[in-house]
Amino acid sequence: MKKDDFNLQDFLPYLLNRAAEESSLEFQKLYKDRYGMLRNEWRVLFHLGNNGEMTAKQIGDQARLHKTKISRAVHRLEERRYLQRSRSATDRRVENLALTALGRSVYHELCEIAGQYDTRLAAQFSEDEAALLRKMLHRLAHMV
Template identity: 40%
Template sequence: MANHDDVLELETFLPYRLYHLADLVSREFARVYKDRLGLTRPEWRILSGLGQHGTMTATALGEQSSMHKTKVSRAVAELERRRWLTRAPDEKDRRIEHLTLTRAGLAAYRDMVPLAKAFEREMLGKLENSDQDGIVRLLGKLESAILE
């Protein structure tokens, strides 16, 4: 039998647990925007990024959402097909396009904001009040420590 120090138990390994939890929560929330708006995860991330920040480039959206440029490109194309966003070429660099939500895209975003906030409250509501503040604080600390 292998020494306990030679075995990595995925179920208790912090990086795996964080990934697994993020995936579970993301899939659960995906049901909300899929049912309501028929969006994929990448489409939702593009919609929410533009709704939050206004005009952005595809590159900036990819960085913000940690998505590969191919996924960003497909999601942008689909939202454009739905007439939820428009593209405007950069005046100085024609290779860059500035993406902005249309009126319909902004309406979809505004429709989702209260649902997203309610989902977050429901997730946090599964914890004691003191744990709710603690998890938000600890996630921030961990992110900051990694980014330093």
């Protein structure tokens, strides 16, 4: 039997997924231990922190998250009083989501933690390598 020439370990989508998963799980330890948050909750919190008031659909479009995952994350963040919902004045089917004062405080604390983690992760490379990696990842992330 001929050995397959395809090397999964060098397949770019596989490598990207592994790198993303490893770095994400390591970072998750920091926010999960401190705040008990799951990955999707962190992502929703950060989208609201970065953008201000948003709908679940807007978060889903930006974060590429399924609406059921957003719904669960919103529910858990609301239980912790990190966000509040309000009905849209123009469309009663739509809820606007916004961080509460507590949610903004947690967001700012997590921004600091995320910045430190990003610095630690980037320190594995030279400044030029880290800048090139970010540039290449941005390019791949915005492929259509």
